[in-house]
Amino acid sequence: MIILSFFLFTSLWIHSNEFLVDYISSSDRNDNEEILKILRELDFNTSIECAKALGSRTDKYVEDIIIGYLDTRVLKEKLYEKEHILRVILEYMFFSAGTDDDTRFVVLLNKAGVLFLCERLGKFSNSELKSKIILLSGYLRKEDISEYLILESDYLLKELKSNGGYFEKGIISEAVSFMRVSIGTGDPILFEQCLTIFEKARDRKFIKKTKTLIKKANEVFNK
Numbered sequence: 095m096i097i098l099s100f101f102l103f104t105s106l107w108i109h110s111n112e113f114l115v116d117y118i119s120s121s122d123r124n125d126n127e128e129i130l131k132i133l134r135e136l137d138f139n140t141s142i143e144c145a146k147a148l149g150s151r152t153d154k155y156v157e158d159i160i161i162g163y164l165d166t167r168v169l170k171e172k173l174y175e176k177e178h179i180l181r182v183i184l185e186y187m188f189f190s191a192g193t194d195d196d197t198r199f200v201v202l203l204n205k206a207g208v209l210f211l212c213e214r215l216g217k218f219s220n221s222e223l224k225s226k227i228i229l230l231s232g233y234l235r236k237e238d239i240s241e242y243l244i245l246e247s248d249y250l251l252k253e254l255k256s257n258g259g260y261f262e263k264g265i266i267s268e269a270v271s272f273m274r275v276s277i278g279t280g281d282p283i284l285f286e287q288c289l290t291i292f293e294k295a296r297d298r299k300f301i302k303k304t305k306t307l308i309k310k311a312n313e314v315f316n317k
Contacts (some may be wrong), residue, residue, distance in 0.1 A: 111140055115147045122153035128223040130162045138175045145179050149186025154200045156187055157207025164214065177220035184226045210233065212242040216249060221264040225271040232275035240284065243276050247287035251294065259296030270303050278310045285315050 114136075118129055129148065133141055148156065163180060188204075191197045201208055211227045218224050228246065231239040250269050253261055261269055269291070276284040292308050295301055 109141065114140070115143055117195055118144050118147040119150045121151055123158075126156065126158050127162075130159050133163060133179065138172075138179070141179050142164045142182055143146055143173075145182040146186050148183055149190050154187065154191070156183070157204040157210070160204070160207035161210050164210070173219065175242070177218055177223050181220060181223040181226060183184070184223070184230065188230055189226070189317040193293050201230055205234065209238060212239060215242055216245055220266040225268040228268065228271040228275050236279040236281055239275075240279065240281055243279070243284055244273065244287065246272050247276070247291065250291055251287075252270070254291065254294050259294060261297050261300055262296070266297065266300050266303070270301055273307055277307060282315060285311055 114132060118124075118132075121129060129144075133144060148159070158178070160183070163176070163183075188197055188200050191200045200293065208227075208230050212231050215224055215227055218227075224246075228243075230244065236314070250261075250265075250272060253265060273288050273291070276288050289308065292301070292304060
């Protein structure tokens with residue numbers, strides 16, 4: 095009887111999760127408030143599956159989910175898990191959109207949500223998440239993102255200073271994303287920050303990934 099009850103419970107749990115995934119995949123913005131509640135209440139693994147499902151739906155408007163999910167009271171509960179789930183949402187909703195133009199469309203559709211993430215960039219500890227936020231910011235106007243990129247450059251310089259010219263392993267992708275987006279803005283102030291970071295860095299992996307980028311940018315900015 096106990097074994098039967100266990101299998102019955104397991105079956106119901108699996109089917110319940112499948113229902114949630116199907117529901118989210120076929121949802122639209124009118125369901126966002128309910129989806130936000132679901133993401134807040136589910137266990138970590140189920141939340142990941144639901145976050146992936148969110149990216150497969152036709153309606154790509156999710157900025158209210160992003161903003162609502164970053165409610166301070168909720169985020170403090172399990173910071174690592176919350177940031178990881180948010181990273182999955184960004185990966186599947188924005189970066190799996192298709193072409194570069196498709197990603198741009200989704201970013202502009204959710205501009206307020208992306209800017210909300212940029213404003214809080216310094217509060218996140220997950221470098222992979224920060225890297226994705228920086229890359230998404232690159233689809234917005236220079237005027238909208240410059241101040242956040244300047245703050246990020248200050249953070250990266252402090253990291254280099256604290257670690258003798260090296261980045262911790264997880265921060266390299268974040269730093270490379272910063273360099274690409276900052277140089278891509280065409281802002282000479284941001285380029286100077288990138289140049290300073292590059293000159294102070296002793297990290298071979300970082301230098302290898304940004305050397306060509308800096309060289310090409312130098313040619314453009316010093317014409």
